[in-house]
Amino acid sequence: MTGFLRRDGARLRIVEAGEGFPVLFQHGLGGDAAQVADNVAEMAGLRRITIECRGHGGSTAGDVRPFTIGLFADDVLAAADALGLDRFALGGISMGAAIALSIGARHPDRVAALVLARPAWLFAPAPDNMRPYAEVAAALRALPPDAARARFAASDCAAMLSRDAPDNLASLLGFFGRPDPPLTAELLADIAADGPGVTEAEARALDVPTLVIGHGVDHAHPVAFARALAATLPRARLVEIAPKATDRARHRDEFRAAVADFLAATLPLRPVTEEPRP
Template sequence: MTTTTPAAFARTVRGSGPGLLLAHGAGGGIEANYGPVMEALAARHTVVGVDYPGTGATPKAQGPLEIDGLVDQLVAAADSEGLDTFAVSGYSLGGPVAIRLAARHPERVSSLVLSATFAHADTRTSLAASIWQQLFEAGRHTLLAQYLNLMALSEPLLNSLTPAEIHAAAEQLAPALPAGTGDQVDLVRRVDVRSDLAGIAVPALVVVTTADPLISPTLQRELAAALPTAEVAELPTGHLPFAERPQEWAELIGDFLARNRAR
């Protein structure tokens, strides 16, 4: 079920049980980033996610995105669904969103799952995001889709495909790029939640995507090292665990959340 109301982000709600909020990545969406694992997550949780401006049925923003605005909309969605407390799963850009949410609402967050993510963009990530944004805003969407295949897929998966298959995949992806991609990738370059990490006290799982060309494993491990409660799980995938290793990713998330409910 997906709904939208004026001044609110389009919302996806699935399942029943303890609350689980989802924060998606830049240029993605709840369905794009969590669709392949949604059934597994919703089997044991009331799953609530929102699409950022310019994704799905959420209108494009009129100005730059701010992380606190994304947090406010995610909390508002939880309120509308009657969730007083909840775990939060953040993927890629959704990681900083989840971290800021936990910092601002510590009494409501039961645990965090942070996958393929970062607390700030280092020089390499900022450069990759800059190229991504420029290609999108220049309308070179097929070339951007090829670039995203290069920057998101693990080397083994990329090399298992022929150049013709990569080109075909890019042709298919290009028209599906969300209208808000440029705004969301701009936030990737600006966001910095490092000062929030030390104060987070809830259990946290950092899923490091060890073959990730976009968000380096080094940057992911830096986040984990600065988060006092973090445990680390490594997943041998590129930046798209939902595409390359969906079952293993779902099991990591589900098992962690189940362990923390049992404590």
């Protein structure tokens, strides 16, 4: 099911699947609801909801600038309010994990559980692992897309990623083929310079059951970040899964299993049954 919410000049696309306990699950930078659906399987008794962030998927960019994780988090909360959701589980991949952490720290009373998958931030803005996104943004601002792609592909940054994190490199090269290069550059530059807006002390006080998912062979999502978050959040459990760069199918299967096991053990999931026919 798909719906839309208008907010601050933006038309936000809301994608839902299933019925039951609501789980708001957010995609990563450059992703959309399809990324979530690929990694979070439908479950009996679960209502999976993704609000595609401004400038992503079927959502328009709107008028508010700069793009920030806090702005995206406010959009998710506005969608939850519009849907009449007082309490929900919350999760996300990469940027989506930062959005989830931002909401969880500010509104822990509304969050039944957290899933922080492949975190790209701890607590400080503009971490070094986000620098390649800023380099892609700079290339797109300086040159037409094909020339910008060639410049980035020949850079020291691309050479490092080709060696250490080939999946990250493939993702970054994909940004050069997006239909609106100026908007893509704006999104990448703004989000790469931002952070969740959550302090370490606030994270230590976040008394919510939490699953943290991490893996290796990934420059954008250092496994050290996943381990550090799991050690900081008081009710967190860390699951390390197969790297996407080395075995994409196994990575997907282990991601899905980790999320499903955690949600089934944490949430009051009740399968939706059909009313008996007269």
